[in-house]
Amino acid sequence: MNISILGAGAMGSLFGGLLAESGQKVRLLDIDERHLEAIRRQGLRLETDSSDRRIDGLAACRPEQAPGHADLLLVFTKTLHTEPALRSAAGHIGAQTLVLTLQNGLGNAEAVSRHVARERVLIGMTNWPADLLGPGHVRSHGEGVVRVLGLEGGASRGASQVAQVLDGAGLQCRVDRDVWTSIWEKVAFNAALNSLCAASGCTVGQLGAAPEGVALARHMVLEVLAVARAAGVAVDEQRCLDSVAFAMANHRDHKPSMLQDVLAGRATEIGAINGEVLARARQAGIAVPHTETLLGLLRLIEARM
Numbered sequence: 001m002n003i004s005i006l007g008a009g010a011m012g013s014l015f016g017g018l019l020a021e022s023g024q025k026v027r028l029l030d031i032d033e034r035h036l037e038a039i040r041r042q043g044l045r046l047e048t049d050s051s052d053r054r055i056d057g058l059a060a061c062r063p064e065q066a067p068g069h070a071d072l073l074l075v076f077t078k079t080l081h082t083e084p085a086l087r088s089a090a091g092h093i094g095a096q097t098l099v100l101t102l103q104n105g106l107g108n109a110e111a112v113s114r115h116v117a118r119e120r121v122l123i124g125m126t127n128w129p130a131d132l133l134g135p136g137h138v139r140s141h142g143e144g145v146v147r148v149l150g151l152e153g154g155a156s157r158g159a160s161q162v163a164q165v166l167d168g169a170g171l172q173c174r175v176d177r178d179v180w181t182s183i184w185e186k187v188a189f190n191a192a193l194n195s196l197c198a199a200s201g202c203t204v205g206q207l208g209a210a211p212e213g214v215a216l217a218r219h220m221v222l223e224v225l226a227v228a229r230a231a232g233v234a235v236d237e238q239r240c241l242d243s244v245a246f247a248m249a250n251h252r253d254h255k256p257s258m259l260q261d262v263l264a265g266r267a268t269e270i271g272a273i274n275g276e277v278l279a280r281a282r283q284a285g286i287a288v289p290h291t292e293t294l295l296g297l298l299r300l301i302e303a304r305m
């Protein structure tokens with residue numbers, strides 16, 4: 001399969017590297033010239049639990065330079081950049097190209113659908129972790145899964161084929177008819193950990209070590225899940241609280257991507273996480289005071305950058 005990764009930072013490089021190792025033809029599309037140049041010159045350095053190695057044979061260029069049409073375009077920019085990225089990759093998206101978003105937050109399906117026919121849009125969730133350590137160098141420690149589904153066609157042939165390809169790369173992927181449950185539960189997880197760590201500067205372990213951190217994370221999870229239920233999505237409160245507790249106990253040194261964005265002076269994905277939850281809560285007439293306060297705090301932090 002000809003697979004292009006749109007946004008080849010931490011996650012895009014991890015997925016691109018593993019897909020290339022599994023024998024797929026992979027092209028990384030990004031705007032970070034130093035990262036692209038490092039990959040073209042020395043390959044991608046990928047550190048995982050199994051080994052620290054270099055992966056050669058990855059094509060790397062800017063989106064507008066990508067030749068021909070991809071069979072699969074995997075969108076892994078931050079949510080803020082989805083639409084400009086898709087616009088610059090427009091020439092690379094043909095009538096048969098499937099486009100998959102595994103980004104965090106809500107509103108990704110809608111953003112992709114503004115550029116691609118809905119029957120070729122695949123949505124999903126991943127909890128694989130990744131960090132970009134420098135140009136051409138990505139690290140991922142720990143395990144994860146991927147869940148995918150066709151936006152229109154449900155468990156379509158496209159979704160099954162893509163799931164098989166990702167699974168074949170060791171990414172533990174399957175088609176999930178309840179993909180919205182996975183997406184909303186991940187939103188609750190991110191709303192709790194990412195916004196609280198980004199606002200406080202705490203690592204996940206520091207948040208979990210403070211009774212106030214645990215209590216606030218619980219409030220956030222319960223608020224997001226109430227909005228999910230109002231949207232008709234069956235979510236599991238205990239599973240979600242357990243995954244937050246697991247991260248607090250086992251990913252103690254992790255700085256969620258939103259905290260990394262704040263520390264680097266970059267705009268965050270707070271709009272796609274707390275912002276989208278608040279918008280849906282208002283439509284449903286549900287109060288989400290913790291989610292709203294954290295949204296405000298992150299907006300203030302962004303305003304002083």
Ligand SMILES: NC(=O)C1=CN([C@@H]2O[C@H](COP(=O)(O)OP(=O)(O)OC[C@H]3O[C@@H](n4cnc5c(N)ncnc54)[C@H](OP(=O)(O)O)[C@@H]3O)[C@@H](O)[C@H]2O)C=CC1
Pocket residue numbers: 006007008009010011012029030031032063076077078079081084085086088102103104105126127128129130131132257269
């Ligand atoms: N990191 C993680 O552990 C996880 C992240 N996610 C989600 O995955 C998504 C990607 O996250 P992550 O990999 O961490 O993000 P990164 O910031 O590491 O990577 C995004 C990449 O997209 C590039 N980019 C920005 N604008 C464009 C554009 N117009 N065209 C092409 N590329 C562009 C960025 O370049 P530049 O830096 O120059 O802007 C960057 O290299 C997010 O939605 C995140 O929430 C999900 C699960 C885990």
Ligand SMILES: CC(C)(CO)C(=O)C(=O)O
Pocket residue numbers: 104126127128129130190193194255256257258
């Ligand atoms: C916490 C993590 C790595 C979970 O996948 C994540 O989604 C993030 O840092 O944004």
